[in-house]
């Protein structure tokens with residue numbers, strides 16, 4: 715009997731957000747779980763599984779073999795550099811820092827063409843990523859939250875080709891399309907707590923602008939808590 719691959723919650727949410735019938739690029743595929751899961755269930759038409767490392771790519775090949783999934787195009791490349799725009803319509807970049815995701819998108823201007831859906835899941839620096847995306851004219855069509863090993867992570871669905879805009883610091887930190895997510899209150903609490911810890915550190919600092927920055931961080935934490943309390 716065919717073995718069915720099961721996913722952990724973070725990858726499961728990403729799998730659920732991948733459009734049915736799409737041609738997928740999974741950048742930084744590592745173990746290859748996402749494309750193997752989707753192809754095993756015939757949810758997508760095809761997949762390029764890309765990774766910068768030979769060892770992760772070999773791991774992905776072994777996963778495909780173990781689950782009897784054929785037809786994945788394995789690619790050893792940095793980001794999207796080895797993938798042509800017309801090969802795929804959906805790009806997943808997950809499980810990496812926000813700055814790495816930005817660097818990958820900067821190296822692939824075609825992701826701004828409005829014809830590609832991007833699903834981005836930063837492990838860190840989500841605010842920097844949101845800010846960068848908005849300034850470059852990517853539009854947020856959806857954001858969702860998921861718990862993974864006691865951390866709360868956002869997944870962003872964006873497309874390019876929109877009007878560039880500058881997000882406020884609060885928008886960048888708290889997301890622009892999360893209001894209806896059941897975990898949003900918890901996310902806002904976490905963001906506010908993080909700002910309060912930053913402020914506490916700054917209060918102890920002797921740097922000339924530290925007290926002013928502490929005040930700004932506390933004010934932003936209050937603003938986020940007020941937003942949370944209206945939900």
Ligand SMILES: C[S@@+](CC[C@H](N)C(=O)[O-])C[C@H]1O[C@@H](n2cnc3c(N)ncnc32)[C@H](O)[C@@H]1O
Nearest residue numbers: 741742743744765766767770791792793808809
């Ligand atoms: C922590 S794993 C994430 C695996 C999977 N995407 C997930 O979300 O569970 C990160 C993977 O990204 C790969 N990676 C890091 N930088 C990359 C880049 N610039 N281009 C392609 N792959 C990259 C690493 O080799 C590693 O296999």
